Amino acid sequence: MAIGNVTPDSFYAGSRLLRADREQVETAAILSWARKSLAEGADILDLGACSTRPNSTPVDEQTEWKRLEPAIDVLRTELPEARLSIDTFRPEIARRALAQFGRMIINDVSGGCDAMYAIVKKAGAPYIWTLRGDYRLPACHPEMNDIDLILDPGFGFIGSTERDYECMRRLDELREYGKPILVGISRKSMVYKPLGLTPETCLSATQALQLYAVEHGASIIRTHDVAATAQIITIGDRLNK
Numbered sequence: 279m280a281i282g283n284v285t286p287d288s289f290y291a292g293s294r295l296l297r298a299d300r301e302q303v304e305t306a307a308i309l310s311w312a313r314k315s316l317a318e319g320a321d322i323l324d325l326g327a328c329s330t331r332p333n334s335t336p337v338d339e340q341t342e343w344k345r346l347e348p349a350i351d352v353l354r355t356e357l358p359e360a361r362l363s364i365d366t367f368r369p370e371i372a373r374r375a376l377a378q379f380g381r382m383i384i385n386d387v388s389g390g391c392d393a394m395y396a397i398v399k400k401a402g403a404p405y406i407w408t409l410r411g412d413y414r415l416p417a418c419h420p421e422m423n424d425i426d427l428i429l430d431p432g433f434g435f436i437g438s439t440e441r442d443y444e445c446m447r448r449l450d451e452l453r454e455y456g457k458p459i460l461v462g463i464s465r466k467s468m469v470y471k472p473l474g475l476t477p478e479t480c481l482s483a484t485q486a487l488q489l490y491a492v493e494h495g496a497s498i499i500r501t502h503d504v505a506a507t508a509q510i511i512t513i514g515d516r517l518n519k
Contacts, residue, residue: 279322279363279500280315281464282308284345285329285337296345303345305352312353312360319508322383324500325349326365330387332434332467339368346371350379363406369393376401383428387435399425406460411436411445416455428498430460433468442468446487449494461491462500464507485510493517 284303286296295307312323327345328336336342346364353360363383364375372384372394384398385406398405405425409415410432416422429452431445452459463469469487470480481503488499488507492514501507 279324279460279462279498280311280318280320280504281500281502282311282315282323282325282349283329284308284325284327284349295349303348305348308349308352309356312357315504316357316360318505319511320504322361322363322498323353324363324365324383324385325353326385328366328368330367339370342366342368342371343374346375347378350375354379367394369397372403373397376403385430387430387432389432395422395425402426404428406430408432408435411441413445413448413451416452416457428458428460429455430462433461433463434466439468439471446490449491449496453495458497459495460498460500461488461496463487463491464499464501464503481506489514 282295284295295311296303315323325346327349328342330336350362350364353362361383363385364372365385365387366372367386367388369391375382376397381401381403383404383406384394386394387408389408389410403426406428407422408430413431416429431449431452433442433445436442436445449459449461464484465477465480469483470476473480473483475483485506488501489510491499492511499507499511
């Protein structure tokens with residue numbers, strides 16, 4: 279899953295598809311990122327238009343949609359076979375995207391709410407359920423099985439680096455639910471902070487954790503670095519035959 283942020287302020291500058299001095303979305307940049315990501319091995323293109331980096335103030339709903347709509351539109355027009363995921367925690371953004379552009383994945387880092395669950399269920403849309411470290415949630419809410427779920431532990435939203443690593447060590451526990459598992463740790467603080475690095479300098483460390491995740495049940499890796507991640511997934515596949 280390739281990360282594309284239609285924002286000027288997401289924590290990793292390399293993922294930003296909107297210049298800080300412009301609010302107008304440059305669809306050529308969106309299309310260039312998408313084509314490059316697919317050529318490097320991406321299976322899913324994940325678009326977000328509202329930064330959820332630590333200590334950020336989310337843009338309002340109108341601004342999020344103003345950024346997101348032209349980005350989805352150009353990809354649906356120019357790359358109609360590409361599988362899209364929309365990174366949003368707002369039910370109304372999810373509803374509008376699904377109504378206007380058809381079935382796609384909804385990637386909700388908030389963990390969701392009744393309104394969001396109803397929207398994805400009605401649309402039959404795959405839904406990334408962010409557990410925020412609580413691996414008991416799927417067992418406590420069996421009614422969620424009526425939704426096409428992908429489980430995300432929620433690294434970066436769990437509470438602390440120590441808890442992030444505890445949940446990574448327990449990743450195998452999520453296999454018992456029989457759902458696809460998504461791991462998104464690309465260049466996050468749990469990778470770079472223990473090493474005294476920055477998001478820009480921690481690719482190798484990110485890959486070490488990504489390979490661990492593949493070995494312990496992850497079936498989707500959300501990444502800023504598609505080509506490098508595709509390589510470690512190939513190696514993981516060879517290890518597992």
